[in-house]
Amino acid sequence: xxxxxxxxxxxxxxxxxxxxxxxxxxxxxxxxxxxxxxxxxxxxxxxxxxxxxxxxxxxxxxxxxxxxxxxxxxxxxxxxxxxxxxxxxxxxxxxxxxxxxxxxxxxxxxxxxxxxxxxxxxxxxxxxxxxxxxxxxxxxxxxxxxxxxxxxxxxxxxxxxxxxxxxxxxxxxxxxxxxxxxxxxxxxxxxxxxxxxxxxxxxxxxxxxxxxxxxxxxxxxxxxxxxxxxxxxxxxxxxxxxxxxxxxxxxxxxxxxxxxxxxxxxxxxxxx
Amino acid sequence: xxxxxxxxxxxxxxxxxxxxxxxxxxxxxxxxxxxxxxxxxxxxxxxxxxxxxxxxxxxxxxxxxxxxxxxxxxxxxxxxxxxxxxxxxxxxxxxxxxxxxxxxxxxxxxxxxxxxxxxxxxxxxxxxxxxxxxxxxxxxxxxxxxxxxxxxxxxxxxxxxxxxxxxxxxxxxxxxxxxxxxxxxxxxxxxxxxxxxxxxxxxxxxxxxxxxxxxxxxxxxxxxxxxxxxxxxxxxxxxxxxxxxxxxxxxxxxxxxxxxxxxxxxxxxxxx
Amino acid sequence: xxxxxxxxxxxxxxxxxxxxxxxxxxxxxxxxxxxxxxxxxxxxxxxxxxxxxxxxxxxxxxxxxxxxxxxxxxxxxxxxxxxxxxxxxxxxxxxxxxxxxxxxxxxxxxxxxxxxxxxxxxxxxxxxxxxxxxxxxxxxxxxxxxxxxxxxxxxxxxxxxxxxxxxxxxxxxxxxxxxxxxxxxxxxxxxxxxxxxxxxxxxxxxxxxxxxxxxxxxxxxxxxxxxxxxxxxxxxxxxxxxxxxxxxxxxxxxxxxxxxxxxxxxxxxxxx
Numbered sequence: 001x002x003x004x005x006x007x008x009x010x011x012x013x014x015x016x017x018x019x020x021x022x023x024x025x026x027x028x029x030x031x032x033x034x035x036x037x038x039x040x041x042x043x044x045x046x047x048x049x050x051x052x053x054x055x056x057x058x059x060x061x062x063x064x065x066x067x068x069x070x071x072x073x074x075x076x077x078x079x080x081x082x083x084x085x086x087x088x089x090x091x092x093x094x095x096x097x098x099x100x101x102x103x104x105x106x107x108x109x110x111x112x113x114x115x116x117x118x119x120x121x122x123x124x125x126x127x128x129x130x131x132x133x134x135x136x137x138x139x140x141x142x143x144x145x146x147x148x149x150x151x152x153x154x155x156x157x158x159x160x161x162x163x164x165x166x167x168x169x170x171x172x173x174x175x176x177x178x179x180x181x182x183x184x185x186x187x188x189x190x191x192x193x194x195x196x197x198x199x200x201x202x203x204x205x206x207x208x209x210x211x212x213x214x215x216x217x218x219x220x221x222x223x224x225x226x227x228x229x230x231x232x233x234x235x236x237x238x239x240x241x242x243x244x245x246x247x248x249x250x251x252x253x254x255x256x257x258x259x260x261x262x263x264x265x266x267x268x269x270x271x272x
Numbered sequence: 273x274x275x276x277x278x279x280x281x282x283x284x285x286x287x288x289x290x291x292x293x294x295x296x297x298x299x300x301x302x303x304x305x306x307x308x309x310x311x312x313x314x315x316x317x318x319x320x321x322x323x324x325x326x327x328x329x330x331x332x333x334x335x336x337x338x339x340x341x342x343x344x345x346x347x348x349x350x351x352x353x354x355x356x357x358x359x360x361x362x363x364x365x366x367x368x369x370x371x372x373x374x375x376x377x378x379x380x381x382x383x384x385x386x387x388x389x390x391x392x393x394x395x396x397x398x399x400x401x402x403x404x405x406x407x408x409x410x411x412x413x414x415x416x417x418x419x420x421x422x423x424x425x426x427x428x429x430x431x432x433x434x435x436x437x438x439x440x441x442x443x444x445x446x447x448x449x450x451x452x453x454x455x456x457x458x459x460x461x462x463x464x465x466x467x468x469x470x471x472x473x474x475x476x477x478x479x480x481x482x483x484x485x486x487x488x489x490x491x492x493x494x495x496x497x498x499x500x501x502x503x504x505x506x507x508x509x510x511x512x513x514x515x516x517x518x519x520x521x522x523x524x525x526x527x528x529x530x531x532x533x534x535x536x537x538x539x540x541x542x543x544x
Numbered sequence: 545x546x547x548x549x550x551x552x553x554x555x556x557x558x559x560x561x562x563x564x565x566x567x568x569x570x571x572x573x574x575x576x577x578x579x580x581x582x583x584x585x586x587x588x589x590x591x592x593x594x595x596x597x598x599x600x601x602x603x604x605x606x607x608x609x610x611x612x613x614x615x616x617x618x619x620x621x622x623x624x625x626x627x628x629x630x631x632x633x634x635x636x637x638x639x640x641x642x643x644x645x646x647x648x649x650x651x652x653x654x655x656x657x658x659x660x661x662x663x664x665x666x667x668x669x670x671x672x673x674x675x676x677x678x679x680x681x682x683x684x685x686x687x688x689x690x691x692x693x694x695x696x697x698x699x700x701x702x703x704x705x706x707x708x709x710x711x712x713x714x715x716x717x718x719x720x721x722x723x724x725x726x727x728x729x730x731x732x733x734x735x736x737x738x739x740x741x742x743x744x745x746x747x748x749x750x751x752x753x754x755x756x757x758x759x760x761x762x763x764x765x766x767x768x769x770x771x772x773x774x775x776x777x778x779x780x781x782x783x784x785x786x787x788x789x790x791x792x793x794x795x796x797x798x799x800x801x802x803x804x805x806x807x808x809x810x811x812x813x814x815x816x
Contacts, residue, residue: 006578008571008574010567010571012564016459017289017316017561017562018289018314018315018316018459019314019316019458019459020284020313020314020328020331021514023282023311023312023313023314023331023335024331024334024335026311027280027282027311027334027335027336028334030280030309030311030336031336034278034309037574037578039567039570039571039574040567041564041567042562042563042564042567043562044561044562044563047459047460047524048524056564059564059567059568062568062571062572063567063568063571064571064574064575074524075501076499076500076501077498077499077500077501077502078501129512129514130498130499130501130511131499131500131511131514132514135514186563187560187562187563187591188591226621226674227620227621227674227675228620228621228675229619229620229621229622230621239674239675240673242565242673242675242676242679252591252592252618288731289561289588290561290586290587290588290731291586291588291730291731292556292585292586292600292603293786295554295583295584295585295586295603295607296603296606296607298583299552299554299583299606299607299608300606302552302581302583302608303608306550306581319731319732319796320796346796347773348771348772348773349770349771349772349773349774350773401784401786402770402771402783403771403772403783403786404786407786
């Protein structure tokens with residue numbers, strides 16, 4: 001996006017790809033800034049699931065620098081705050097102050113530069129629904145920001161240390177082993193863990209090493225590899241994922257189903 | 273959309289978000305008017321379901337004034353007519369004459385200004401499929417209209433009183449009670465009823481009032497509230513929806529599943 | 545698309561409409577060519593299913609001439625090649641050399657004009673994931689082509705006869721009967737077979753003819769018709785599909801479920 005006239009807005013939510021509310025959010029943004037390029041990042045985040053929401057927002061680092069809205073908001077209508085986080089990469093992340101924006105900002109977008117609470121009603125869609133701030137607060141704010149409205153206009157600055165914390169931290173990397181949590185399961189049943197590739201390699205585990213994956217009291221023998229094709233169909237493997245972390249999969253089969261893995265389950269990987 | 277050069281087209285259908293037919297409709301529109309902004313409103317309308325189709329089209333009032341196509345068309349290939357309805361708000365609604373466009377036009381877009389039957393083959397994609405008028409009749413007509421082709425060009429005017437009627441009317445609002453029908457169920461199991469917020473308040477039921485919801489011979493005690501957060505998780509509540517009507521939900525739980533509510537079921541709400 | 549400044553890119557995959565990977569591919573394309581119009585053709589191709597992938601790509605003939613990416617790639621990470629196929633219609637098809645692009649190119653887009661293996665890393669996103677060539681190889685190549693980069697730049701030419709063959713060929717058309725295979729089943733349970741309409745009529749079967757459909761050892765009496773409305777609800781029928789081939793459906797009911805039809809099952813149609 002080298003076109004200053006075509007700023008980039010992404011929208012993620014737990015509204016479901018089948019929901020018409022997604023279209024309505026995009027229409028709101030287009031009415032404020034018809035020049036914006038608007039992309040649906042993911043709307044299949046499981047309902048109210050802040051872990052999956054936070055995992056999804058990590059992928060913003062693969063999108064152009066822009067204005068990124070996340071609507072996973074179980075506390076909407078309560079006193080929870082709505083915030084804009086400016087990242088050091090230059091993005092603006094918009095959503096509820098429930099931790100959903102933190103892993104992306106801190107681990108993938110260079111860190112938090114500034115946080116503002118969204119308070120200024122001038123930049124909200126009226127009347128503001130008490131249950132759909134995605135449409136009436138966050139998306140309009142993203143669109144106004146994309147037109148050049150300064151972040152300071154939207155409300156008072158917040159000390160970023162006073163934000164609600166991330167729903168998961170970085171897993172533990174030790175000598176020849178790691179202890180992690182499942183932060184995403186995709187439709188193929190592949191599980192994704194909270195260890196960045198760059199950290200994982202600090203364990204000393206190398207491509208080709210034989211390892212055990214321990215999950216749900218099951219110990220699975222496998223290898224740390226580069227790609228699916230290196231094991232027979234139906235066999236498990238541990239590989240770098242495409243988002244900067246580590247995934248555990250089965251070649252053309254469903255790992256999470258076979259081992260009954262759920263979100264936030266603990267996963268231990270150990271060199272044999 | 274203040275850009276006359278970028279007219280707004282929305283498309284809704286029962287083709288499913290997974291269908292490639294949606295892309296083909298959009299490609300058809302873009303080939304006629306590459307400047308149009310095309311938005312999918314909803315493609316998850318249950319197959320052939322005119323009630324859900326009509327409910328979906330009501331949301332057009334939340335979109336920019338534009339050209340709005342609806343493809344829920346069980347009678348395609350029979351003698352049913354294809355129509356363009358011009359609304360008083362300035363929109364053009366395009367679809368089959370089966371009632372699917374009526375609630376939106378009459379209750380949310382200011383009423384019907386003019387109706388034309390689509391007859392002029394000049395503005396159809398050839399050959400015209402007998403089973404996919406969404407692609408070959410309605411979407412091309414929307415795109416041509418968006419380029420400035422006058423509505424009169426498409427065919428003869430129809431008296432709007434001779435259109436097939438709406439699949440539901442407005443529910444009954446009485447003193448301290450209403451009698452309504454379910455016209456939409458979303459993926460969270462929340463049910464939406466055929467009473468506009470503006471009508472509902474005429475019942476005298478006010479925020480905070482204790483009420484009963486009667487559905488499927490079950491009587492549920494709850495309150496008329498503003499938002500989910502006002503009840504504990506798992507508790508039911510009645511609130512204004514985000515589309516101008518009233519919804520009945522459970523906070524972070526599934527109302528329609530728990531009470532086995534189906535589309536068009538009768539719902540009675542009464543002040544206690 | 546008469547606008548040379550707005551080239552047309554379509555993307556199809558088995559990543560699922562719910563996947564954020566689709567957004568990431570589109571973001572990659574937009575970063576290379578912000579002027580491109582990018583359309584999702586279909587992302588609900590069943591995982592690793594080359595038959596459904598090839599069927600999907602056939603629909604490219606209904607899209608504008610452009611740059612069409614297909615990511616159904618069970619062999620990614622192995623020695624399988626990535627290719628660009630230039631068609632006689634003027635399209636560029638991009639994807640793995642596993643047959644998925646062949647039926648579209650040969651039967652719907654005028655034939656193959658030129659094939660190039662994608663080798664030039666200059667036009668890849670770095671680092672190239674071993675498991676996501678859709679993002680790092682095919683989509684970037686489409687975007688660079690759409691900016692005017694000549695096909696020769698991407699790698700060495702390949703003799704198109706040395707490409708991996710199509711996952712299905714054209715069914716057999718005989719006197720008053722045809723023998724075909726199921727190459728797609730849609731969400732309504734309608735089945736689509738590998739016989740082009742133009743070939744089907746060469747059998748001598750005409751609209752209105754009484755026919756039998758034999759599938760899974762069941763013989764179903766029906767007719768070759770033009771549209772659903774010609775039979776009662778729940779009745780089967782054989783009609784031209786909207787993509788240039790023949791489909792077998794039940795009016796407002798599910799044919800594939802009732803007769804337990806699977807992909808690649810044999811279907812015999814015979815005049816009675």
